[in-house]
Amino acid sequence: MIYLDNAATTYPKPEAVYEAVLNHMKNAGANPGRSGHKLALEAGRGIFTVREQLSELFNIDNPMQIIFTANATEALNLAIKGALNKGDHVITSSMEHNSVLRPIKALEEIGIENTIIQCDRTGYLNIEDVKRALRKNTRMIAITHASNVTGTIQSIEAIGKIARESKALFLVDAAQTAGVYEIDVKKMNIDLLAAPGHKGLMGPQGTGFLYIREEVEVRHFKEGGTGSKSEELIQPTILPDRYESGTLNTPGIVGLGAGIQFILQEGLDKIRRHEEELTQYFIKRLKEVEMVKIYGPQDATKQAAVVSINIGEEDSSEMAYIFDQMFEIAVRSGLHCAAMAHKTIGTFEQGTIRFGMGYFNKEEEIDVVIEAIKTICEQLE
Amino acid sequence: MIYLDNAATTYPKPEAVYEAVLNHMKNAGANPGRSGHKLALEAGRGIFTVREQLSELFNIDNPMQIIFTANATEALNLAIKGALNKGDHVITSSMEHNSVLRPIKALEEIGIENTIIQCDRTGYLNIEDVKRALRKNTRMIAITHASNVTGTIQSIEAIGKIARESKALFLVDAAQTAGVYEIDVKKMNIDLLAAPGHKGLMGPQGTGFLYIREEVEVRHFKEGGTGSKSEELIQPTILPDRYESGTLNTPGIVGLGAGIQFILQEGLDKIRRHEEELTQYFIKRLKEVEMVKIYGPQDATKQAAVVSINIGEEDSSEMAYIFDQMFEIAVRSGLHCAAMAHKTIGTFEQGTIRFGMGYFNKEEEIDVVIEAIKTICEQLE
Missing domain, CATH: 3.90.1150.10 (Aspartate Aminotransferase, domain 1)
Structure with a gap:
């Protein structure tokens, strides 16, 4: 085959990924961030290590700004629906995956406008078109780093500059590039970076993440047990807890860590x-x-x-x-x-x-x- | 230890769970429901088998009414936020986990009322109190099957009857009971059943599910790629696709299948x-x-x-x-x-x-x- x-x-994943998943499940299979016993602490540390690895890979200052999600789709939904408000305008491209376009289209219902810029026949987004699409109420530019259909790489750094200058949030869907292409959230002015763990990052399925730049307000859409501030009936505001209710996919995330380790080594x-x-x-x-x-x-x-x-x-x-x-x-x-x-x-x-x-x-x-x-x-x- | x-x-999980996860990742690690090649089809079949196993365990007629989620918390959020509307009233108990209480409290903001019934000192919910809490606009009764603090088992079947008679939806949080206690969605009149995969069901972390009875309308809160109706920019309405955007945690779900298999065998x-x-x-x-x-x-x-x-x-x-x-x-x-x-x-x-x-x-x-x-x-x- x-x-x-x-x-x-x-597919396949590096051998170390399989080993990390198996080893975690067999030898440290506890619930991270919940209990204080050794196994639970080890699970918690395992997850934190992966936040640090992702930070290294994407030049992120604070690992706590990385939210683990079930997949990139969840990360994109969180970013798009969590950061946009009624009356806002969002710019995106015709080369986006449905995980970007469908949430954006769904937001029309609550009065969030969009411009879907037509890319050329090779799938390339002209940055002059991005400038032209800007409005006073443009709150976000959401662009895929590379198309999942044609592979076409967009001029992320240039678009990041436009976003910064126009005070719009810059959301990058790195589903086809994370783990293969250089992505520097600072150099590229990326406010929100969404990626799956199971593609270029070589981790298992069931993993993904959203990086949220400090100071960017994103509404959470799940509440629940966070292992923190349990005494309160409102969701805690600290990151990553605010967005990570419920038990994480610990073996998957630890496996993702092994994938990133492989990438950093190679x-x-x-x-x-x-x-x-x-x-x-x-x-x-x-x-x-x-x-x-x-x-x-x-x-x-x-x-x-x-x-x-x-x-x-x-x-x-x-x-x-x-x-x-x-x-x-x-x-x-x-x-x-x-x-x-x-x-x-x-x-x-x-x-x-x-x-x-x-x-x-x-x-x-x-x-x-x-x-x-x-x-x-x-x-x- | x-x-x-x-x-x-x-913890530990049955050996077969580790083996299933590893075997899936190594030998069938493709993306289910997306592509048509053998590996992808095998991944898709693997996931469908687990839907069937869950159906068997909980007496669910249609496996497609089972939605895989990242954990029970996501399942509970989906049920609570997806089924309730402004002006509705929801009844719950003081023994609930934050994954039930926090979403319900968050809904107050948009005009969804709640009654949190005080349980007795052993954690038991008096069903007479449930009857007394009913209002004309009671749309849901959301109750944990057994408390995660005291283990106290609630009279689920009796509460189910009350829910059915009053035409309220009955949501059961089976986090502490699924895989150990008999749960029959028909006999117990359960409209919405939420459970984690990684507790009594013996699956890996990163798994959970929500069963939605046919005819119950639940809003989805994520849009994205579903591998179905890709030509449309609106989320498909068929189940489970409507709620399962993005790549599922295939190895986790297949591992969950091995856990359920173990339970059915024992x-x-x-x-x-x-x-x-x-x-x-x-x-x-x-x-x-x-x-x-x-x-x-x-x-x-x-x-x-x-x-x-x-x-x-x-x-x-x-x-x-x-x-x-x-x-x-x-x-x-x-x-x-x-x-x-x-x-x-x-x-x-x-x-x-x-x-x-x-x-x-x-x-x-x-x-x-x-x-x-x-x-x-x-x-x-």
């Missing part, structure tokens, strides 16, 4: 370079096949390790099925929870076949994929 | 009987020690395997620290995220030392605990 669905979730540069090389090689070889339509920038320096294609006019889902059944190649087809992105690149009807490369993929696997594509094309002719 | 903090999270009766016997034995032996104050029903047929005590007037946290440091016994102290319960039983200042027994605890461990308590008492005299 050649796994090329890393844009959905990375080095972000090395990981990114490998993925870039694979992507560039894949694009180059795809061009050998006449029937293949490639979407996005077609340039690995301008896109994350995600490549969307179609084969002639064939239905993308049917093609993905053939890749799986005949060639043991796992890819994803359809709209990838991002319909507007497909409208932007012109594939709303057909969808695309998406190849998501990861750090553990190899050039030889790309060769096998290219051969499979050629075989399919021959049979179609 | 003698682990008696099972009311916070059960038999609920056998598990409950073992916990009852331990609890009864513990209560009996505690009575040997004069300085010990025991709270709750002091009768294992009337309480879950949770026993709260104090030693004289000693601070509960200090005592728990001694149990841990000197005797390697893990217990929990303080208010257990349920301050009002402590007011009810008269321990708001002192807190309690809580012993949470689990299926893997043995009578010999109880003997060790009793000896430890006796030693502590001797030194205090």
Whole structure:
């Protein structure tokens, strides 16, 4: 099996991730931050360590500003719904995932306006369009760092500057980039950073986080036991407790810690370079096949390790099925929870076949994929 | 180490739980319900199987009415905030956990009234008081099945009848009972059942669920990618997708499945009987020690395997620290995220030392605990 669905979730994970999850469950499986006994304290420390690792990776000063969530979707919902108020305006792009667009659309009902900026056919967001979209009441700019459909990388740093200058909050969805690309919340003026733990950060599913810059007010949407201020019937205001009611996914978070540790050891540069090389090689070889339509920038320096294609006019889902059944190649087809992105690149009807490369993929696997594509094309002719 | 903090999270888990988590991560670690390739389909099937197991355990007709959440707290928030509307009235009890009381108190702000019925000193809720609390606009009765402080079991079936007759929704917090006590959503007229996966159900942390009876309208509070109706910018209305945006905690849920499988194999009766016997034995032996104050029903047929005590007037946290440091016994102290319960039983200042027994605890461990308590008492005299 050649796994090329890393844009959905990375697989495999580093061995250390499996070991950390198992070791935690077997040897320290208590409830963190609740009790005072050794096992519970160890669980609590394990979680704090991961906050520190994330802080190191993203240049965050205060680890307590990192909120663990069930996934990136929850982090994005918390940021969007928690920070915006009636009368506000939010700017976003047509390349966003439904986890950004659906919450933003839902807020129209309570009087929060939005502008969804149309990106170009490669999925790129022109920063001049961002400037033009600004209004007096623009409270947030919410942008994906890289598209999950085409991989297109947006000019995050430049958009961050615009946000800062216009006093809008800058929310970055780093679902396709965290753990692979440099993200510096200070340099990039990021106020809110949302990411899953189970993609580039190599952690288990069931993990994600939201970083909230100090001084940014975000409403919580769950109340409950926090292990702190138990005597009060109102939710405590201290972070991260305010947003982390109930028992966390401790084994998952500890596993995420092992994933980040792996990344820090290998080095972000090395990981990114490998993925870039694979992507560039894949694009180059795809061009050998006449029937293949490639979407996005077609340039690995301008896109994350995600490549969307179609084969002639064939239905993308049917093609993905053939890749799986005949060639043991796992890819994803359809709209990838991002319909507007497909409208932007012109594939709303057909969808695309998406190849998501990861750090553990190899050039030889790309060769096998290219051969499979050629075989399919021959049979179609 | 003698682990008696099972009311916070059960530990250890059955070996099969560790194996299921590890096996899933290593051999089927794809994203469920998103892609069509074999690994993704296997992940999706794995999750569906757990819905079926939960349905079997709780006599639920349609597995699609089970929503996986990060924990019981999220399930309770979803139920309480999703089902209540401005002008509604909700009845709850003074023995609830903060995960019930805090959301209910937060709703006062938007005009949702509540009655918090005072339970008796053993933590028991008189059902006549429930009847008396009913109002014309009572829309929900939200009750814990068993207290996490005293273990006190409430008359769920009788309260369910009252709820049905008065056309109020019946929400049961089964945090301390799911996986140990019989819960039949039909027989008990339960409209909304919330439980963690990582306590009596023996699954990993990071799991929980909400059962929503068909026809009950519950607003979702997260939108995002659901792998369904991707072409639309509004959240799909089909269950469970409507409430399960983003990638689920697949390894955790699959592990939960192994936990439920273990329970179904052992038999609920056998598990409950073992916990009852331990609890009864513990209560009996505690009575040997004069300085010990025991709270709750002091009768294992009337309480879950949770026993709260104090030693004289000693601070509960200090005592728990001694149990841990000197005797390697893990217990929990303080208010257990349920301050009002402590007011009810008269321990708001002192807190309690809580012993949470689990299926893997043995009578010999109880003997060790009793000896430890006796030693502590001797030194205090």
